[in-house]
Each structure stands twice: as C-alpha cells, then as structure tokens.
Amino acid sequence: MAEFSTLSAALRRGRRAVAIGLRRRDLSSTSSKRPRDSELRKGGMAQLVGKFHRPGENHLTEGYVVTDKTQALLQEHLERTGGKAVTRFPPEPNGILHIGHATSINFNFNFAKAHKGVCYLRYDDTNPGKADEQYIRQILEMVQWLGHTPDKVTFASDYFPQLYQLARRLVSSSLAFVCHQPPHEVRGHHAPPSPWRDRPAEESLHLLEEMRKGKFKEGEATLRMKMVMEDSKVDPVAYRVRFAPHPRTGTDWCIYPTYDYAHCLCDSLEDITHSFCTKEFQMKRSSYYWLCNALDMYCPVQWEFGRLNVKHAPVSKRKIQSLIHTGTVRSSPPLKPLNKGHLGDIESVLYSEVSPHY
Numbered sequence: 271m272a273e274f275s276t277l278s279a280a281l282r283r284g285r286r287a288v289a290i291g292l293r294r295r296d297l298s299s300t301s302s303k304r305p306r307d308s309e310l311r312k313g314g315m316a317q318l319v320g321k322f323h324r325p326g327e328n329h330l331t332e333g334y335v336v337t338d339k340t341q342a343l344l345q346e347h348l349e350r351t352g353g354k355a356v357t358r359f360p361p362e363p364n365g366i367l368h369i370g371h372a373t374s375i376n377f378n379f380n381f382a383k384a385h386k387g388v389c390y391l392r393y394d395d396t397n398p399g400k401a402d403e404q405y406i407r408q409i410l411e412m413v414q415w416l417g418h419t420p421d422k423v424t425f426a427s428d429y430f431p432q433l434y435q436l437a438r439r440l441v442s443s444s445l446a447f448v449c450h451q452p453p454h455e456v457r458g459h460h461a462p463p464s465p466w467r468d469r470p471a472e473e474s475l476h477l478l479e480e481m482r483k484g485k486f487k488e489g490e491a492t493l494r495m496k497m498v499m500e501d502s503k504v505d506p507v508a509y510r511v512r513f514a515p516h517p518r519t520g521t522d523w524c525i526y527p528t529y530d531y532a533h534c535l536c537d538s539l540e541d542i543t544h545s546f547c548t549k550e551f552q553m554k555r556s557s558y559y560w561l562c563n564a565l566d567m568y569c570p571v572q573w574e575f576g577r578l579n580v581k582h583a584p585v586s587k588r589k590i591q592s593l594i595h596t597g598t599v600r601s602s603p604p605l606k607p608l609n610k611g612h613l614g615d616i617e618s619v620l621y622s623e624v625s626p627h628y
C-alpha cells in the first residue's frame with residue numbers, strides 16, 4: 271500500500287496540482303492578468319472560478335486573435351450554448367490513461383461543474399493505426415471511476431466529412447496546398463521550402479480529391495497549411511495518406527487529419543469555451559487560432575497547464591506501454607508492477623483500492 275501513497279496523494283491533490291501549474295499566456299497585453307502563483311497555490315476549483323474568461327468574452331484573454339468576424343462569431347456561439355461553459359477531455363485512444371490524465375479529467379469536468387456548464391469526452395482518434403476499441407472502453411471507465419459523467423461522448427472521426435469539406439474551403443482560399451516533399455525532408459524545423467507552395471488552388475483542390483480517392487501512396491502527398499507555427503515550423507501538415515483501417519470508420523478514408531488540423535476545428539464545432547491542454551501544446555496555439563480564423567469559424571480560447579509529474583512512477587503512455595511490452599508489468603487488470611517500482615496509470619491506482627474521492 272505504501273508504494274501507492276504517492277499516487278493516491280497525487281490523486282487527492284489533483285486539482286491543486288493542476289492549479290499550481292496553470293499559466294495564462296503572456297503573448298500580448300489585453301485586459302486579463304494571469305492569476306498570481308500565490309493565489310493558485312491556495313488551490314481548489316472554487317478559488318479558480320472567475321480567473322478565466324467568461325464564455326463569449328474570449329477576446330478579453332491575453333493573446334487571443336481578434337478579426338473583423340470575431341464579435342459576430344462569438345455572438346452566434348453564445349446563442350448556440352446559451353452562455354454555458356463547455357469543456358472537453360480529449361484523449362487519444364492509443365494507450366491507458368496515467369495519473370497525469372487524472373488531473374486533466376478532474377480539471378475539465380470540475381471546471382464545467384463549478385460553472386454549471388458541460389464537459390464532453392472526445393476521443394481524438396485521428397491516428398487509424400493506433401486507435402483501439404479496448405482503450406476507448408478503458409478510458410470511459412477511468413473517467414467514470416473518477417466520478418464524472420460526460421455530457422456527451424464524441425469522436426474526432428465523427429467530424430471527418432466536415433473536416434474534409436473545411437479543408438477544401440481552405441484550399442479554395444489559397445491557404446493550403448498539396449505538397450509532395452517526402453516526410454524525411456519536411457521533418458524538423460529547417461525543412462527546405464516546398465516547391466509546390468504556390469501551385470494554383472484548383473490544382474491543389476483536384477489533388478486533394480485524388481488523395482482522398484487513394485491515388486497517392488503513403489508519403490507521396492500531404493495537404494499543408496500556409497502558416498508559420500510558434501516554434502517556427504513552416505506550413506504544418508493538415509492531412510496525410512494512411513491506408514490503415516480505422517476502428518470506427520473502417521476503410522471509408524485513406525487520408526487522415528493531423529492534430530494541428532483537427533483539434534481546434536473539433537473544439538470549434540463543439541463550441542468549446544475553454545480548451546484546456548498541457549504545456550507542450552503551447553506551441554500549437556498559433557496554428558489553433560490561425561486555422562479557426564482562416565475558416566471564419568468560432569475560435570475557443572486555449573489555456574495551458576503544467577503537466578503533473580510523480581516521482582518514481584512513469585507518467586507517460588509511451589513509457590507504460592513499453593513496460594507492458596517488455597513484460598515488466600502485466601497488461602490485464604490488475605495492472606500491477608511485477609518488480610519493484612510503481613506505475614502512474616490510473617488502473618494501478620484503481621486496483622490498489624485507493625478511493626478517487628476526498
């Protein structure tokens with residue numbers, strides 16, 4: 271039991287740990303100031319109520335990008351939501367959840383609850399080879415075990431047809447193009463500029479359709495957005511060719527949207543008010559805002575919080591997965607360490623008879 275005390279304590283402190291790690295963006299100066307660390311350290315959701323923008327007041331948040339369409343889009347968004355806070359927990363169903371996810375789950379659901387809003391569970395299933403039914407089921411169980419009931423369960427794949435139509439719109443406005451640079455050439459931050467960047471929109475539109483019909487092999491064509499990301503990555507990929515069957519859409523598609531393309535648009539389509547994510551997504555914020563604005567769509571506010579780390583327990587899907595593959599731990603419940611050490615996955619906590627409630 272002692273070995274889980276760190277985990278259970280971390281779980282009990284979940285909300286507070288998230289609160290301490292919260293950082294409001296500091297890109298530009300508009301009205302809102304970020305909460306002081308001393309305020310955050312007092313912890314608890316109650317203290318945080320009122321520290322974030324109110325639904326519909328996205329433009330008052332530091333760093334939010336305002337266009338001439340923003341006011342009208344925010345107005346329509348408020349009419350659709352009735353002014354409620356709308357959050358989502360958006361895991362990729364490619365592994366078991368760890369204790370870090372518990373903070374994100376608690377934060378998203380508790381924030382919505384404290385504001386009399388709603389919170390969705392949205393599976394970010396844009397990687398066909400990796401998404402798995404087993405994880406889809408386990409993730410819902412973990413969310414329920416933590417005491418939450420999603421107001422809706424959705425999948426990024428629910429939006430594949432809409433996302434494709436939006437990609438066509440982006441191409442028609444010359445804001446995206448079909449590129450044939452091989453993946454190894456585009457990787458990293460110093461990729462040579464694409465020679466296909468300025469090809470006519472009609473040509474890209476036709477080639478995108480060819481991509482969708484399966485006329486290109488994997489790696490032969492991508493759809494790229496004409497923008498520079500915060501970390502200076504140029505023209506991030508929006509769609510790539512993958513011939514792997516998808517657990518929900520089967521073989522309907524052979525092109526799949528990337529995180530950079532799909533995440534903000536799914537948030538927008540679901541009228542998310544506060545898009546909470548961990549710090550490593552901060553560099554994605556510029557493409558998030560750029561894309562919603564490029565398509566004249568409602569743009570949620572992205573807020574980042576610090577990742578929860580626990581000493582002496584792996585808190586990473588990838589590391590936990592490799593412990594399972596190397597036989598260090600069993601993959602079926604109870605997922606307990608066979609050797610010394612402990613796992614940061616939520617099931618380990620579940621089967622150690624720790625209560626999620628405090």
Ligand SMILES: NC(=O)CC[C@H](N)C(=O)O
Binds near residue numbers: 546547
């Ligand atoms: N913005 C986000 O929080 C993205 C989460 C991402 N789908 C993940 O599983 O890590």
